[in-house]
Amino acid sequence: MAGVIGTGSMGRGIAQVLAEAGVVVRLADADPGAAEAARGFIADMLARKIAKGQCDEAHRVATLDRLVIVPAEPEAFAGVDLVVEAIVEALDVKRRLFSGLEPAVGPDCILASNTSSLSVTAIAAGCAVPERVAGFHFFNPVPVMKIVEVVAGARTAPWVTAALTALAGRTGHRAANVADSPGFLVNHAGRGFGVEALRILQDGVARPVDIDRIMRDAAGFRMGPFELFDLVGLDVSQPVMESIYNQFFQEPRFRPSPIGRNRMESGLLGRKTGAGFYVYENGRARIEPDPEPDPRAGAAVDAPIWVGPAADPRWRGEVQTLVAQTGLEVDAGARPQPSSIVLLLPLGQDCTGAALAQDVDPRRAIAIDPMFGVGRRLTLMTSPATDPALAEGMAVRLGAGDVAVTRIRDSVGFVAQRITAQIINVGCEIAQMRIAAPGDIDPAVEMGLGYPTGPLALGDRLGPLHVLAVLEGLFGATGDPRYRPSPWLSRRARLGLSLTHDEA
Numbered sequence: 001m002a003g004v005i006g007t008g009s010m011g012r013g014i015a016q017v018l019a020e021a022g023v024v025v026r027l028a029d030a031d032p033g034a035a036e037a038a039r040g041f042i043a044d045m046l047a048r049k050i051a052k053g054q055c056d057e058a059h060r061v062a063t064l065d066r067l068v069i070v071p072a073e074p075e076a077f078a079g080v081d082l083v084v085e086a087i088v089e090a091l092d093v094k095r096r097l098f099s100g101l102e103p104a105v106g107p108d109c110i111l112a113s114n115t116s117s118l119s120v121t122a123i124a125a126g127c128a129v130p131e132r133v134a135g136f137h138f139f140n141p142v143p144v145m146k147i148v149e150v151v152a153g154a155r156t157a158p159w160v161t162a163a164l165t166a167l168a169g170r171t172g173h174r175a176a177n178v179a180d181s182p183g184f185l186v187n188h189a190g191r192g193f194g195v196e197a198l199r200i201l202q203d204g205v206a207r208p209v210d211i212d213r214i215m216r217d218a219a220g221f222r223m224g225p226f227e228l229f230d231l232v233g234l235d236v237s238q239p240v241m242e243s244i245y246n247q248f249f250q251e252p253r254f255r256p257s258p259i260g261r262n263r264m265e266s267g268l269l270g271r272k273t274g275a276g277f278y279v280y281e282n283g284r285a286r287i288e289p290d291p292e293p294d295p296r297a298g299a300a301v302d303a304p305i306w307v308g309p310a311a312d313p314r315w316r317g318e319v320q321t322l323v324a325q326t327g328l329e330v331d332a333g334a335r336p337q338p339s340s341i342v343l344l345l346p347l348g349q350d351c352t353g354a355a356l357a358q359d360v361d362p363r364r365a366i367a368i369d370p371m372f373g374v375g376r377r378l379t380l381m382t383s384p385a386t387d388p389a390l391a392e393g394m395a396v397r398l399g400a401g402d403v404a405v406t407r408i409r410d411s412v413g414f415v416a417q418r419i420t421a422q423i424i425n426v427g428c429e430i431a432q433m434r435i436a437a438p439g440d441i442d443p444a445v446e447m448g449l450g451y452p453t454g455p456l457a458l459g460d461r462l463g464p465l466h467v468l469a470v471l472e473g474l475f476g477a478t479g480d481p482r483y484r485p486s487p488w489l490s491r492r493a494r495l496g497l498s499l500t501h502d503e504a
């Protein structure tokens with residue numbers, strides 16, 4: 001038997017999945033009528049499931065019978081095996097709730113918190129028996145998001161996390177076992193995406209709409225980072241960015257951008273205020289289409305195209321094929337002819353650095369991000385010396401077929417190399433710090449954040465050595481420790497091991 005205290009968006013979801021799994025749940029809320037409203041809400045949810053053929057009336061009746069509304073008083077929870085709290089996100093209130101419950105419940109009753117940002121250790125510190133306190137962090141909406149973080153505070157007993165993990169299995173949720181640390185696993189892993197996107201914006205490399213397009217079309221994310229900021233609201237995202245940064249004592253990898261704070265203070269919060277990084281009309285973002293190519297610009301491309309070497313030789317072949325498909329002549333020489341236009345394929349370098357390293361004329365050099373293949377969108381990057389007419393001409397010619405082209409300013413690691421390298425690096429640090437095991441990191445991030453793959457699998461797909469090269473390039477060019485490679489990544493890359501590989 002379990003108890004759920006706080007029956008708002010999270011508590012009602014937790015109560016539903018527990019009751020559906022056969023657990024009798026005592027429901028309580030400080031707000032009179034709130035627990036009844038939650039039970040009514042769950043009844044509606046179950047009716048929808050019946051309409052979709054996902055369960056039958058008998059399941060609905062039995063589930064609702066298991067939801068027992070009780071007063072929000074400690075005595076109402078006598079005899080339960082577990083209490084999950086999903087009340088207001090305030091340390092002192094949660095501590096008071098748990099210490100009040102302790103004398104009323106049995107010695108083996110687990111006290112679990114659904115907190116997403118408070119320290120489980122700090123909540124437990126208010127209890128006489130902190131060993132029985134753990135985090136049980138579900139995601140919204142609970143019945144749909146089939147992942148839960150089981151968080152062990154500094155003093156949590158192993159039987160407590162084992163029991164919560166087993167219970168999660170009964171509800172059909174995958175439990176990720178996580179050590180108590182800021183952002184736990186999923187919200188910690190989410191630092192790479194938005195924080196680096198804001199840094200790219202701050203560096204003046206590309207506009208939000210361009211960064212979003214690249215991350216969707218080239219890197220395969222369902223949503224771009226700025227679309228996500230607008231969806232969640234900067235009033236939520238910015239404080240989380242600042243809080244995790246500060247809880248890690250100003251870890252440079254998580255350093256937020258002043259752009260986020262400025263925009264939050266100006267009220268450009270996103271969808272909820274009708275304007276964020278995009279402007280919304282009738283709930284839809286007004287997004288300007290890709291610029292119409294000017295066919296006259298293509299005429300500037302009047303020379304053969306020499307494609308530079310790449311970290312993976314296949315990339316050069318792919319780009320040469322694309323060039324030939326668009327009707328341009330390929331200069332296949334070992335070195336470019338003086339009249340040739342140079343297409344560079346740098347990894348962890350900007351166009352400037354790549355042109356100098358290849359000893360080619362920087363005025364005729366343009367870089368293409370090779371790491372994500374020639375798919376739906378190419379990122380085309382120029383140095384300050386690149387002839388603008390040539391760059392525009394190449395964008396038009398390469399974008400003439402099925403591939404869209406986004407132009408950006410010079411940036412070590414373009415856009416997608418930078419953001420994916422940071423996502424992977426943060427994931428590797430989570431493994432390095434033993435916050436979670438590799439086998440839990442990827443599924444939790446995939447399910448919790450909706451990424452196409454978890455960070456370790458993403459690193460394996462892109463090539464650990466390639467990711468390492470991007471980070472080393474960024475670190476070398478900027479001197480910023482935010483880009484220092486995680487030892488977890490660096491060791492496995494150099495040893496030729498998968499990023500999911502753990503020591504025995």
Ligand code: NAI
Nearest residue numbers: 006007008009010029030031086087088089114115116140
């Ligand atoms: P909510 O505001 O929808 O619901 C909170 C409920 O708790 C309200 O019904 C309120 O009346 C009740 N309550 C507040 N103080 C209480 C007390 N002392 N005793 C009994 N009931 C009390 O909040 P929501 O979104 O459900 O969040 C609850 C917890 O879950 C918070 O700790 C939050 O950080 C965490 N969380 C929220 C997520 C979300 O997406 N909303 C995701 C994951 C965790």
